[in-house]
Amino acid sequence: MTTTTSRELAIETRGLRKAYGGKAVLGGVDLAVPQGSVYALLGPNGAGKTTVVKILSTLTSADGGEIRVGGHDLAAEPQAVRGAIGVTGQFSAVDGLITGEENMLLMADLHHLPKQEGRRAAAALLERFGLAEAAKKPAATYSGGMKRRLDIAMTLVGGPRIIFLDEPTTGLDPRSRHTMWGVIRELVSGGVTVFLTTQYLEEADELADRIAVLNDGRIAAEGSAEELKRLIPGGHVRLRFSDPDAYRAAATALREVSRDDEALALQIPSDGTQRELRSILDWLDSTGVEADELTVHTPDLDDVFFALTGGTDKTEETVR
Incomplete structure (x- = not known):
C-alpha cells in the first residue's frame, strides 16, 4: 500500500472485510481519506458504517484487507494508531455525575498528561468550545449540544490528528447542529482530519470534502457532493x-x-x-x-x- 499518495492520506484501506456469524458486513471496502479534510461515510442503517469506524479506531478487528491510519499499519502498529486518533461515538462518553472540567481532567489522566499540562489543556479546550462558564457545573445539567461539544473536547485532550465522529449530531436541535458544524470546520482548519458518519444528507453536503456511499458492505460511489449529484439523471x-x-x-x-x-x-x-x-x-x-x-x-x-x-x-x- 506504500504509494506516493499514501503519504498524503490520513486513512487508507484496501479490501476491508468483516463478517459476523458467517454474515458478511463489509465485503471489500476501499477508502482513501486525504489529510486535513472531512470525509463522510453515508449509508442506510445496517450498511456497516459503525463497523468501519470501530475497525479503523482499533475497537474491533478486521477479517481481511490492508489498513493504514495516520501513516501506520493498523495490524502491525495498533498502539501507534491509537496515539494518532480520537473517537466520538454515537453515544456520549460524558459522565453526567461530575462537572465538565472533571470530565476533561479525567481524560487528561487517561492520556497520562502531567497534572499542570492536563489542567492547561482542559481549560483551553473548555474555552475553545464555549464551555468555560459551565465548567464547574455537573455535566448532567448541560443541554444536548453542550454535552456533544464536551464529548468532542474530551476527544481532543490527547491532541489527535484524526478524529472519528460517528453520527455526532443525532438528536440535536437545528441550532445545536449548526454550532457543531462550526466546531468541525474549525477542527479541519487546524489541520485535523475528520472521518464522519451521518444520517443527515444535508450535513454531508454542508461539511464533507469527499463522500462515500456504503451499501450492503461495499462502496457504491465516492466523490465530492457535486460529483455524486452528477451521477444521477434528472438535472x-x-x-x-x-x-x-x-x-x-x-x-x-x-x-x-x-x-x-x-x-x-x-x-x-x-x-x-x-x-x-x-x-x-x-x-x-x-x-x-x-x-x-x-x-x-x-x-x-x-x-x-x-x-x-x-x-x-x-x-x-x-x-x-
Whole structure:
C-alpha cells in the first residue's frame, strides 16, 4: 500500500472485510481519506458504517484487507494508531455525575498528561468550545449540544490528528447542529482530519470534502457532493415565460424539451456544469429565445442516496 499518495492520506484501506456469524458486513471496502479534510461515510442503517469506524479506531478487528491510519499499519502498529486518533461515538462518553472540567481532567489522566499540562489543556479546550462558564457545573445539567461539544473536547485532550465522529449530531436541535458544524470546520482548519458518519444528507453536503456511499458492505460511489449529484439523471434548466406566444415559439424552436403548457415552462436536460450551462445559453441566444425566468435544477444528495441504496433500511449493528 506504500504509494506516493499514501503519504498524503490520513486513512487508507484496501479490501476491508468483516463478517459476523458467517454474515458478511463489509465485503471489500476501499477508502482513501486525504489529510486535513472531512470525509463522510453515508449509508442506510445496517450498511456497516459503525463497523468501519470501530475497525479503523482499533475497537474491533478486521477479517481481511490492508489498513493504514495516520501513516501506520493498523495490524502491525495498533498502539501507534491509537496515539494518532480520537473517537466520538454515537453515544456520549460524558459522565453526567461530575462537572465538565472533571470530565476533561479525567481524560487528561487517561492520556497520562502531567497534572499542570492536563489542567492547561482542559481549560483551553473548555474555552475553545464555549464551555468555560459551565465548567464547574455537573455535566448532567448541560443541554444536548453542550454535552456533544464536551464529548468532542474530551476527544481532543490527547491532541489527535484524526478524529472519528460517528453520527455526532443525532438528536440535536437545528441550532445545536449548526454550532457543531462550526466546531468541525474549525477542527479541519487546524489541520485535523475528520472521518464522519451521518444520517443527515444535508450535513454531508454542508461539511464533507469527499463522500462515500456504503451499501450492503461495499462502496457504491465516492466523490465530492457535486460529483455524486452528477451521477444521477434528472438535472435540467427550466425556462418560464409570461407570454404564451413567446412560450409556443420557444417550444417550437427548441424542439427536444419537456413542456408544461399550464405553467408556460420548458425543461432542457442538463448536468448542471458551468460548461453545459454556457452551451445552453449560447443555444438560446442563437435561436432568439428570451425567457422571463431561467433556473438550474440539479439532483440533491437525497436523490443520490436513494438511487444508490434503493431506499433500503436495515437494523443497524448496535454492538459491533
